[in-house]
Amino acid sequence: MAETTKEMPKSSLWGEVEVEVDIKSPAEKFYQVYVGRPDHVAKATSSKVQACDLLEGEWGTISSIVNWNYVYAGKAKVAKERIELVEPEKKLIKFRVIEGDVLAVYKNFFITISVTPKEGGVGSVAKWHLEYEKNDVNVPDPENFLPFLAEMTKEIDEHLLSEE
Numbered sequence: 001m002a003e004t005t006k007e008m009p010k011s012s013l014w015g016e017v018e019v020e021v022d023i024k025s026p027a028e029k030f031y032q033v034y035v036g037r038p039d040h041v042a043k044a045t046s047s048k049v050q051a052c053d054l055l056e057g058e059w060g061t062i063s064s065i066v067n068w069n070y071v072y073a074g075k076a077k078v079a080k081e082r083i084e085l086v087e088p089e090k091k092l093i094k095f096r097v098i099e100g101d102v103l104a105v106y107k108n109f110f111i112t113i114s115v116t117p118k119e120g121g122v123g124s125v126a127k128w129h130l131e132y133e134k135n136d137v138n139v140p141d142p143e144n145f146l147p148f149l150a151e152m153t154k155e156i157d158e159h160l161l162s163e164e
Contacts, residue, residue, distance in 0.1 A: 011058055013107075013137065018129040019146040027115040027124040031091035033156055034113050035060035045152045045161030049070065055080070060093070068100075072148060075078040077101040084110065091115040106142070108133040125155045 001003055023030060033040050036059050038052040050069040057064025061083065068079045079100035086093050092114040102109045112129040128149045 013134040013139075014132070015134070015141050016129065016131045017143050018064050018127060018148060020125050020127045020155075021150045021153040022118075022123060023115075023153060023158040024123045024128050025157050027091050027105070027117045028125060029160055030156065031088075031093070032125055033087075033117045033160070034093050035086065037114075038066060040159065041152070041156060045155040048148065048152050049078075049137055058081075060086055063100070066095070070147075081111070086113075091096060102142075105135055105139045106132045108143070110141075126157075 033044075037060065038054075042049045042052050048070055050071065051067075052069075053067045055067050062085065064083045066081050066083065066117040068081065070077050070079070077100065079097050079102060081095035082098050084094045084096045091113060094110060094112040095112070097103060097109040108131075110131040112127075112128045112131070114123050114129070116127070118124055125129075128146070130145065132142060145163075
């Protein structure tokens with residue numbers, strides 16, 4: 001599975017990074033994991049995500065609040081996220097981190113997941129786009145999250161393929 005990482009141009013404390021991961025699953029099936037079945041993320045990636053709980057609203061609807069318990073760099077972490085945008089036709093969902101470990105160093109943190117079918121082929125491309133505002137200039141850009149997200153994507157893909 002190929003993967004590419006792109007760093008977006010930065011201005012002041014705002015920045016963007018993204019990673020694209022080739023997957024074998026259909027775009028709709030992978031997209032539905034984050035929109036309708038995020039509890040499957042924990043099943044598929046148990047070494048990374050321990051739990052995903054809906055705190056308010058309904059899965060896959062704007063303004064719903066989702067709580068993630070995950071392990072990153074060997075440490076237990078938490079992220080409470082609000083769904084900001086859902087575009088089924090583009091197979092895109094955007095989360096805003098509203099509480100959690102990430103906000104110790106970033107003022108704002110947005111995670112967008114989009115999945116595009118491969119043209120003329122089997123599988124899809126899953127793209128993770130992170131947009132962030134650092135607390136200060138000494139805070140590193142979150143590129144170190146990209147391999148974590150890419151590994152998680154591959155594990156979810158394997159889980160989806162095993163369900164078929």
